[in-house]
Amino acid sequence: MIKKMPWWLGGILMALLLLFTFSIFGADRPIGASTYVPYFAGIIFDLDPQKYTYLQKIEAPGAWEGVLLLGVLTGAFLNAIFVTKTFRFTIVPDAWKRYKNNSILSRLFWSFVGGFFLIIGARLAGGCTSGHFLSGMAQTAVSSIIFGAVVLVSLIVTGKRFYKGDANE
Amino acid sequence: MNEMMFQKMLERMEGMFHTVQEEGHGAVALVFIIGMVFGSLIQYTKVHKFEKIAGFAMLKDTVVPKMLFLAIGLASIGLFFMIQMGWASYHVKPIMLGGLILGGAIFGASMAIFGKCPGTGPISVAEGRIDIMVGAIGGILGGAFFTIFYDYFHIFMGPDFGKISLSGYFEDTEGTVALIFGLILVAISIAIPLKEEIDKDDVGYQS
Numbered sequence: 001m002i003k004k005m006p007w008w009l010g011g012i013l014m015a016l017l018l019l020f021t022f023s024i025f026g027a028d029r030p031i032g033a034s035t036y037v038p039y040f041a042g043i044i045f046d047l048d049p050q051k052y053t054y055l056q057k058i059e060a061p062g063a064w065e066g067v068l069l070l071g072v073l074t075g076a077f078l079n080a081i082f083v084t085k086t087f088r089f090t091i092v093p094d095a096w097k098r099y100k101n102n103s104i105l106s107r108l109f110w111s112f113v114g115g116f117f118l119i120i121g122a123r124l125a126g127g128c129t130s131g132h133f134l135s136g137m138a139q140t141a142v143s144s145i146i147f148g149a150v151v152l153v154s155l156i157v158t159g160k161r162f163y164k165g166d167a168n169e
Numbered sequence: 170m171n172e173m174m175f176q177k178m179l180e181r182m183e184g185m186f187h188t189v190q191e192e193g194h195g196a197v198a199l200v201f202i203i204g205m206v207f208g209s210l211i212q213y214t215k216v217h218k219f220e221k222i223a224g225f226a227m228l229k230d231t232v233v234p235k236m237l238f239l240a241i242g243l244a245s246i247g248l249f250f251m252i253q254m255g256w257a258s259y260h261v262k263p264i265m266l267g268g269l270i271l272g273g274a275i276f277g278a279s280m281a282i283f284g285k286c287p288g289t290g291p292i293s294v295a296e297g298r299i300d301i302m303v304g305a306i307g308g309i310l311g312g313a314f315f316t317i318f319y320d321y322f323h324i325f326m327g328p329d330f331g332k333i334s335l336s337g338y339f340e341d342t343e344g345t346v347a348l349i350f351g352l353i354l355v356a357i358s359i360a361i362p363l364k365e366e367i368d369k370d371d372v373g374y375q376s
Binding site (some may be wrong): 001004005006007008009010011012013014015016017019020021022023024025026027028029030031033034036037038039040041042043044045046047049050053054055060062063064066067068069070071072073074075076077079080084086087088089090091092093094095096099107108110111112113114115116117118119120121122123124125126127128129130131132133134135136137138139140141142143144145146147148149150151152153155156157158159160162163 | 174177178182184185186188189192193194195197199200201202203204205206207208209210211212213214215217218219220223224225226228229232235236237238239240241242243244245247248251253256257258259260261262263264265266268269270271272273274275276277278279280281283286287288289290291292294295296297298299300301303304305306307308309310311312313314315316317319321324325326330332333334335336337338346347348354357358364366368369370
């Protein structure tokens with residue numbers, strides 16, 4: 001059984017999946033994974049598309065990604081139970097304990113804030129790691145290259161400032 | 170009241186399947202399977218884990234950039250040939266400069282702190298990570314907030330410089346551009362030294 005796949009095999013297979021999805025034999029569109037969030041928010045909070053025009057804009061890609069997400073969730077759950085056996089309830093990630101703190105409250109607070117702004121950022125930029133990075137840069141799209149560069153800088157600057165170094169080493 | 174809301178939610182979920190069915194971007198079952206494969210590749214390489222994403226932000230783990238750059242590099246070369254053959258077409262996003270810079274900066278910082286992105290978070294939710302479930306609630310509220318105040322957010326997203334791609338910009342040599350772009354990314358992915366930040370909780374679960 002597959003428990004861990006090396007990065008190069010994952011990269012090759014991910015490229016093939018992306019190409020298949022792009023092709024007319026697949027879905028004839030890129031893979032994206034952040035539009036589904038406001039789409040589901042619209043469903044959960046029963047926001048009226050007549051009033052909130054953004055929902056009209058994202059109706060088609062939001063629905064597509066919504067179905068994609070159901071596939072991701074189902075696949076990941078089945079994998080976690082039967083293949084990788086990684087299903088377990090945890091709150092504070094191991095590396096958070098190592099480089100930040102042991103506080104459950106701190107982790108939950110930052111997760112909530114992080115999740116909130118993650119989506120604000122993705123929707124401002126019109127894409128995320130999947131839509132811009134993977135699918136966009138594969139098309140040599142200038143917008144995605146700009147996004148990629150800004151994200152890399154912001155990610156690494158935040159990583160250096162937010163976490164402490166090797167406290168235990 | 171609650172029952173009515175639930176009923177409405179179900180109706181809109183049905184609408185979602187209907188939209189995909191009518192849209193012509195693959196049958197519902199196909200899109201579902203693409204999602205399963207997409208998620209599995211991420212899960213098997215473990216690039217959804219906090220240790221990998223926040224680890225990359227701290228430059229202690231490099232599996233994410235190695236895999237990402239390899240996938241983009243190979244896909245960009247393959248995609249160019251597929252487009253030449255008429256098997257695929259471009260779907261380039263516009264250069265909304267303000268949105269890209271502001272959104273990218275917010276996205277990168279959030280990704281470092283949360284240790285997930287919108288595509289990898291759901292996998293951790295399905296694996297029982299409670300902190301990520303809380304983050305997902307934050308994300309859905311963020312999505313609602315953005316939807317409700319879209320008119321205000323929209324002010325910061327321009328100016329729009331259009332849908333430009335490198336290979337489209339160098340029209341005569343677009344094949345060469347795509348090939349060089351792809352090869353550079355593949356070279357970068359190989360050149361980045363492999364570093365791994367291990368999740369000690371995982372020991373005993375893998376073997």
